[in-house]
Amino acid sequence: MFHRYLQISLLCLLSYFSSALLAGPVQEFTLENGLHLIVKEDHRAPIAVSQVWYKVGGAYEQEGKTGLSHMLEHMMFKGTKKYGPGEFSRIMAANGASENAFTDSDATAYFQSLEKSRLALSFELEADRMRNLVLSEAEFAKEKQVVLEERRMRTEDQPDNMAFEHFLATAYQTSPYQNPIIGWMSDIKNLTLTDLQHWYQRWYAPNNAIVVVAGDVNPTAVFELAKTHFGPLPRSEITPVPTRPEVEQYGMKRLIVKRPAKLPELTMGYKVPTLATVPKGQEWQVYALEVLAYILDGGDSARLTKNLVRAKSMATNIWSSYDFWSALSNLFIFNGKPSEKHTLSELEEAIREQITQLQTTLVDEKELTKIKNQLRASKVYEADSVFYQAMQIGRAEAIGLNWQIAEAYLDNIIKVTPAQLQQVATQYLTDDNLTVAVLEPQSLTEKTKNTTIMESPNSAKGAIH
């Protein structure tokens, strides 16, 4: 019964998707000032998603100035010549927009989801802050404290995240991916308003931006709207930063991170290329690495969970990942927490066994087909999210690829063969290419003191009544 279903599923998925047209059409435009606009139609609901992507992020920063892009992202909400500090968010809120922003290594993005007729509002305010940001000492002084709090919350007080930060700093010797996007604590403290002004002037310009709109919109009308709001903005001279590639690694690196914690954790990372860095003609390698990640950890039946959690009870949590969409070469990562009866070294050994198996035994066609079926189905599921559709376009464009590559992703995945999987596993998942980090928990409780005291309801200090 089991196998019969399996056969059926392969056939029907294959035939189904060749004819299905799920996603709406994509159109792209370029304004005279160089701003790149991409519009994807999806008319299922009367909403629009608007995303402005700037080609700048953590990997663009120099030593001593880490966290600059992220700090600027925060300051982008602090007002322009026309709108005061915080006004951007207040206007968006009053119009029912859901908005946010994020900083990544390779890009910084600002986005809103709105009822569709309000797209003009998004364009007007985004165009305004693209060139007219007001950076003031008073707002910066406060926002620096906010970002320091953010770093404390995300990193200083989270032992796993602290260990991971140190893992990256060790794995990468020369690549800017060695630095945390939020910045090192001391760098954040040392950033100046002048740093921010220079960074803003250098990167925030229409010819360094990609605007992605998805939703219930008319592409021509969106283009006209973009011309109205973004069209008048002057372009800048954008000088790309020289990329310093990661040097070749000549042997395994190991590190130990000791922090107050309760659970040990293991992280292993192998240097791998990405689509943006793989030599021409070798693109199949990165699609093979992508499939390898699914073989290991793409669903509940994938190997890591099946073998290490269920069969061997070796780990309670485990994942692996490969980031296909990054501008520079990065890491194929394994991360896990051993179960109580097992040690970090046993877990490491078990992960290595999984890798060895990939290197020595061809992946079964059935297993490979399962992955492809999952990916084909997930393509349909992804279409339920307009935001995600815009995100796929933006991330590809922001790292110098194009949205057609995102659209063709599945076609390239389908071509991956068992022999190719074996080849990339053998070529890249090697000891000389590896960094291993362990989190060794230190006592949380040495200084612990629990007190419960009753507070007087009308204490002068609390002043609550």
Added chain:
Amino acid sequence: MKPLTAWTTMIYSLTLRTVNTTTSNPSLVRKGGILAVPVVHTPLLTKEGLGVVVRKVIYSLTAWLILLSYPVSAIPTIQQWETSNGARVYFVAAPELPMVDIEVTFDAGSARDGDKPGLASMTKSLLKEGGSGEWDADQVAEQFDNWGAQFSVSLDRDMATVNLRSLTDTQLLSPALNLLTVVLKQPAFREKSLEQVRQRMLNALKMQEQDPASVADNAFYKAVYGDHPYAISETGLKETVMALKREEVVAFHQRYYVAKNALVAIVGAVDKQGAEQLANQVVGSLPAGETAPALPAVADLKEANLVNLHHPATQTHILIGQPGVARNDPDYFSLYVGNYILGGSGFACLLMDEVREKRGLAYSIYSYFSPQRVPGPFVAGLDTRNDQTEEALKIVRQVLQDFVAQGPPAEKLKLAKQGITGGFPLRIKNNSNILGYLSVIGFYRLPLDYLQTFNQNIEAVTLEKIKDAFQRRLHLDKMVTVTVGGKPEAKEAN
């Protein structure tokens, strides 16, 4: 488990970030080798989801007209019926994409743990991992994955939820539904799987201990709920998790995973008849059973209570609150809109303005009501450098005090209503969102025209209603205050 693309992780975490304001413990994004640091904002609260507020805006008039003209016909009609064995079904047709979402929710959350905290969580995990009928967990996972179906289980204090997303192609959907039926009705609860889940729960409890936000959450619920079942987190307690036995899981399943205690939400490219067949297939053969009994009432707090816990952290996590509101309470909309202004709308709210925007004291600052079967908590929370704890506490208390005494400023209410109603289309923008509403409407027995009347209910909120509701509900002299953090260091530079 690896999400289907690395970037999904990113988006997932962005979503999480918003939810995180209600649950604390923001998780860091690990975007393939990069510690991605997303997000400026701290929006959104309560399960109601989106929305935001405020101030004079040139676009407001246009926005208003658009809002009023938003066609009610664009709001999905919910069809509702019962299966012959008594499960309630809620259905919305969404023909655009060739997929269907099925969510089966049981009144079997951790509030049903009784004297065995962790039992509900163990049961829901084993539905997925403990084998089903003749199949072991590997075979169950293998089959769903082969059909491209996504199967998941989740739990909170009220609900145990089983979710299946599948393509509608019969050759894929039909076997996935067959398997789901077996998963719900014939869990094998294998001993080996039970031990694995137990180990994971014990590790999760250790994770909570090393995370100051979780320590604060647990202390807060304990102080607010005393011996009420909401007092303990879904993961239970170390002693009770260690002691869980297979027969207890079997008994829990027999009692609560029954038709009369279930609701089925369906959104997707099927018609009414198809949805009926689908619901019958998934839950039609479950025993009818009985609905779960009413939960105990939540007692009001009798006095203020301050809990200070040490944790080796650079920040102190502060939570202030008390029992809040049940989901079907008549004050719901007044409290929702009021809290939206107080601490529930990111940069448009009063707490964010006072604590973060004016003083830079915190990255995360919020308040929310968590409406549940019986009153879930009202919470105001923030994290700040250890030496700023007193200052931050003082400001939050002052904002709460002013808000309860005076109610919101009139201008803020106007903008809040405009924002909430103007953002209404985002609430139902896709199948996932609609599915979420179906489960909430079904579980808490809200009216079927909940979505159609949502904006009217928001509009009906007045300054007086907010002030009245907050004054009746919030007792600032009897709040629980939890702080979890380290000792102040010597004052840091900058």
